[in-house]
Amino acid sequence: MLTASEVANAKPKDKPYKMANERGLFLQVMASGVRYWHMKYRRPAKRAENLLALGVYPDVSLKQARERREQARRLLAEGIDPGEKRQADRIAQRQAAADSLATSDAVSMLAPPAFPCTPALYPRLEGRQHVPPDVRGSRRQQKTRWNAGFRVLRDAGVCSHGG
Numbered sequence: 001m002l003t004a005s006e007v008a009n010a011k012p013k014d015k016p017y018k019m020a021n022e023r024g025l026f027l028q029v030m031a032s033g034v035r036y037w038h039m040k041y042r043r044p045a046k047r048a049e050n051l052l053a054l055g056v057y058p059d060v061s062l063k064q065a066r067e068r069r070e071q072a073r074r075l076l077a078e079g080i081d082p083g084e085k086r087q088a089d090r091i092a093q094r095q096a097a098a099d100s101l102a103t104s105d106a107v108s109m110l111a112p113p114a115f116p117c118t119p120a121l122y123p124r125l126e127g128r129q130h131v132p133p134d135v136r137g138s139r140r141q142q143k144t145r146w147n148a149g150f151r152v153l154r155d156a157g158v159c160s161h162g163g
Helices: 004-008 062-077 082-103 106-110 143-156
Strands: 017-020 025-029 035-042 049-057
Touching: 004 062, 025 062, 035 062, 049 062, 049 082, 062 082
Parallel strands: none
Antiparallel strands: 017 025, 025 035, 035 049
């Protein structure tokens, strides 16, 4: 079992090496000197071995790494893969952020000054960051979809008129 002083005094070598703690937790010391916390576990469904990144030392202390390991072990006990859950949480978080950006006043705060929107101008806006994600799309969209996109831009304050 690792101690805090062993972790703090871990020195880089020519090749990366691991310092095992317990219950799958280990510290990987890279040749560059960076130290990563990882947990080795088996996926509930396939029983395949997998690694879960728990953080970088010293941002994540030994105590915090052990707490994160225990959280992951609780998920495993319930039959939930902690790596898949983390990935699903990140996707949900990104989707929520995109949804809130498209529907909030943040669009008008980040948008450039209003300019006239016309169907000829819209394709040039598709790659711009200030266009809400729900109005980006292909040129083959129906006219009603274009007009709906212009309304969203106008309501967000990006366009002075449209649709």
